Amino acid sequence: MKKLLLLLILFLSLHKTAFAAFGDIVQEAVNDSPSSSNVNATFAGSPTAGNLIVVTCFAGDDTDLVVAGTLLEAVENADTTNSDSTAIGYRVVQAADGTTWGFTQNTADQHATIIREFEGPWRPSPLDKTGTTAYTNTVTTQAVTASGTTSKNNELVVAAWGYRVTGGGGDTDTISSVNNSFTNIQNETQGSGTASYKAVGTAIRVLTSTSTPSVTATWSGDGVSRSGATMATFQKALITVRASGTGNATGSSGTAISITKPTGVTSGDVVIAFVYANNPATSIVDNNGANSFTTIGSLRNETGVFVGLVAYRVAGGSEPASYAWTSNSSGAWGVVIATYTGVNTTTVEDTTSTYNFNVDPSSVSDCDSLTTATDGAFSLVMGTVDSSTSALSAGPGNGYTQRVINTANRDLIIFDKEIAPAGATGNQTITWTLSDDTAGYQVALRPSEGGAAPAARRRTATIT
Numbered sequence: 001m002k003k004l005l006l007l008l009i010l011f012l013s014l015h016k017t018a019f020a021a022f023g024d025i026v027q028e029a030v031n032d033s034p035s036s037s038n039v040n041a042t043f044a045g046s047p048t049a050g051n052l053i054v055v056t057c058f059a060g061d062d063t064d065l066v067v068a069g070t071l072l073e074a075v076e077n078a079d080t081t082n083s084d085s086t087a088i089g090y091r092v093v094q095a096a097d098g099t100t101w102g103f104t105q106n107t108a109d110q111h112a113t114i115i116r117e118f119e120g121p122w123r124p125s126p127l128d129k130t131g132t133t134a135y136t137n138t139v140t141t142q143a144v145t146a147s148g149t150t151s152k153n154n155e156l157v158v159a160a161w162g163y164r165v166t167g168g169g170g171d172t173d174t175i176s177s178v179n180n181s182f183t184n185i186q187n188e189t190q191g192s193g194t195a196s197y198k199a200v201g202t203a204i205r206v207l208t209s210t211s212t213p214s215v216t217a218t219w220s221g222d223g224v225s226r227s228g229a230t231m232a233t234f235q236k237a238l239i240t241v242r243a244s245g246t247g248n249a250t251g252s253s254g255t256a257i258s259i260t261k262p263t264g265v266t267s268g269d270v271v272i273a274f275v276y277a278n279n280p281a282t283s284i285v286d287n288n289g290a291n292s293f294t295t296i297g298s299l300r301n302e303t304g305v306f307v308g309l310v311a312y313r314v315a316g317g318s319e320p321a322s323y324a325w326t327s328n329s330s331g332a333w334g335v336v337i338a339t340y341t342g343v344n345t346t347t348v349e350d351t352t353s354t355y356n357f358n359v360d361p362s363s364v365s366d367c368d369s370l371t372t373a374t375d376g377a378f379s380l381v382m383g384t385v386d387s388s389t390s391a392l393s394a395g396p397g398n399g400y401t402q403r404v405i406n407t408a409n410r411d412l413i414i415f416d417k418e419i420a421p422a423g424a425t426g427n428q429t430i431t432w433t434l435s436d437d438t439a440g441y442q443v444a445l446r447p448s449e450g451g452a453a454p455a456a457r458r459r460t461a462t463i464t
């Protein structure tokens with residue numbers, strides 16, 4: 001039994017990231033210095049793209065800290081009496097990001113810094129609410145409250161206290177407890193136990209509903225000489241892409257096409273299918289039984305022998321091994337699929353989709369602008385070209401991420417991007433290396449924290 005228990009502990013330690021939940025601390029690091037202009041710390045390992053880095057620090061001789069590198073400042077609380085500052089900085093990790101994060105101060109002096117990496121997914125611009133508490137002398141407890149009610153349900157709240165002890169000797173007082181379900185207390189001190197030291201303490205909480213978070217810290221011993229506090233809240237991504245939820249399939253001829261269900265599709269996910277057929281069929285017909293795909297938009301070019309379809313389905317508890325479509329004539333087929341979680345499964349579309357068809361010769365898929373109604377809606381830009389030898393030349397840019405592409409027989413591609421705040425997405429273009437008939441769609445997915453249904457839901461057209 002003891003051997004089995006040891007094996008289980010080893011397994012969990014080796015695979016702990018597989019069980020990580022939103023807001024979990026992936027790694028942390030601390031640093032302090034008696035005299036440095038760099039207010040930073042360094043992780044032991046490279047942070048993971050899509051996670052969130054949060055820096056909390058207390059610096060000893062600057063009332064206007066400057067973020068270093070690509071870090072963004074969430075909030076700074078300056079103590080003009082003592083030329084100190086407590087600050088919180090943040091960054092949604094990108095693929096090439098390094099391990100050292102922090103601020104700089106104008107003059108080399110004391111600092112204490114804590115950096116933490118938090119499990120995602122996060123919104124591209126995650127900062128929501130901030131708060132500060134003015135510096136106070138002789139502190140044994142101190143509260144800090146956000147400036148207002150959080151915008152979304154699931155937010156990470158980070159509180160930080162910058163504190164100092166002066167005129168002491170032998171003191172080692174640090175934050176020992178916090179209330180209101182805050183956890184993961186961490187203190188970093190510079191000069192602890194000396195006559196004068198400075199420190200930063202932090203604690204966190206992951207909310208499950210909107211609220212105005214507040215927390216009180218309590219110090220050990222007889223408290224500290226002076227302290228000020230800061231707070232920042234960070235929003236979880238509303239819609240995210242299943243890591244293994246994309247795929248593609250093609251057929252050079254025939255009246256049917258199917259695609260294997262992407263690995264990882266879970267009940268409640270929204271499956272987006274972009275289907276193309278080069279044949280004189282009047283339409284593409286869903287062949288997926290009772291839980292069929294719902295058409296978002298379709299078009300047909302009778303002269304160019306071109307049929308396109310964009311559709312979705314909400315995944316159930318028992319999805320088929322593959323998805324299938326048929327038509328009444330033979331031709332080249334293509335289909336790409338992307339799956340998303342966090343979509344409003346009652347009102348999948350946030351607003352009416354747009355589409356465009358360009359007759360040969362054209363090397364551009366035009367995806368007309370649409371106006372989202374809900375903060376955090378996901379814009380999907382999709383394009384295809386009626387060619388078996390063309391390739392992607394350029395995507396839309398503008399922050400869109402290429403999600404999946406099919407390059408066999410006919411090219412189809414999906415890009416996506418969160419739109420925040422709600423508003424016009426702008427006209428987007430996809431450019432191909434060769435010219436032929438092209439088509440472009442733009443669709444907006446509504447997050448589960450969404451509002452009313454769009455005025456119109458479907459768009460179908462025949463282009464001659």
